[in-house]
Amino acid sequence: MPDFKYFEDFQIGEFHVSSGRTMTEADIRLFIGCTDNTHPVHVDKLYCERHPYVKEPVIQGVLVLGVADGFMAKEISPTKVSSIHYGHDKVRYVKPVYPGDTIYCEFKVIDKTVKNDKFGIVTFEVNVKNQNNEVVLYHIDKQLIERKNPGPKVD
Numbered sequence: 001m002p003d004f005k006y007f008e009d010f011q012i013g014e015f016h017v018s019s020g021r022t023m024t025e026a027d028i029r030l031f032i033g034c035t036d037n038t039h040p041v042h043v044d045k046l047y048c049e050r051h052p053y054v055k056e057p058v059i060q061g062v063l064v065l066g067v068a069d070g071f072m073a074k075e076i077s078p079t080k081v082s083s084i085h086y087g088h089d090k091v092r093y094v095k096p097v098y099p100g101d102t103i104y105c106e107f108k109v110i111d112k113t114v115k116n117d118k119f120g121i122v123t124f125e126v127n128v129k130n131q132n133n134e135v136v137l138y139h140i141d142k143q144l145i146e147r148k149n150p151g152p153k154v155d
Contacts, residue, residue: 004080006148007120010109018071020104020131023059023097031063054096061093064103064137068128071105072141076124086121086142095136102131107141119144 028042037060040047048054069085097103111123121142128137 005076005145006081007112007114007122007145008148010076010112010122010145012109012112014109016075016105016107018075018105018107020102021067021071022102023064023067023099025057025099027063028057028059028099031060035060056098059097059099059101061097061137064093064097064128065091065139067103068105068126068137068139069141072107072124072126072143075105076107076143082119082146084144086144089140089142091137091139093137095130095134097130097136101136103128103136105129110140114147115144118147120147121145 032038032042041051041054042057042060045056048056048058065088105126105128107124107126109122110125111121113121113123115121122145124141124143126137126139126141127135130136
């Protein structure tokens with residue numbers, strides 16, 4: 001990837017794969033420190049052993065979503081072009097992420113829309129996958145990215 005990409009540089013169908021990150025129990029604890037999300041599904045091994053969906057404490061879903069945002073920023077966000085996260089649509093936590101799982105993102109440009117004379121919105125379909133290539137989280141991600149050739153607003 002170049003150091004920067006403007007709105008016009010993204011092409012529908014363009015596909016990216018991020019680097020990976022192994023999630024840890026420390027990630028759970030640090031996230032608790034920021035959010036106070038101490039639900040037993042994240043901290044209580046006995047509770048999880050009795051739970052019908054998980055086998056041990058799991059990484060918080062929104063933490064996985066945040067890590068995915070970081071992957072995207074590293075891979076596609078321009079470093080010299082003004083950009084900002086515009087939103088998430090259709091977020092689905094498909095499969096639990098456990099400490100020790102390594103996650104990465106596959107994302108594809110599925111839409112581009114001119115927002116105004118200075119910015120456009122690039123829409124990505126994102127699949128966060130684990131080390132077994134299983135989708136653990138799915139969402140649509142929108143990025144507001146500076147236009148190279150500012151022009152009139154198109155609605």
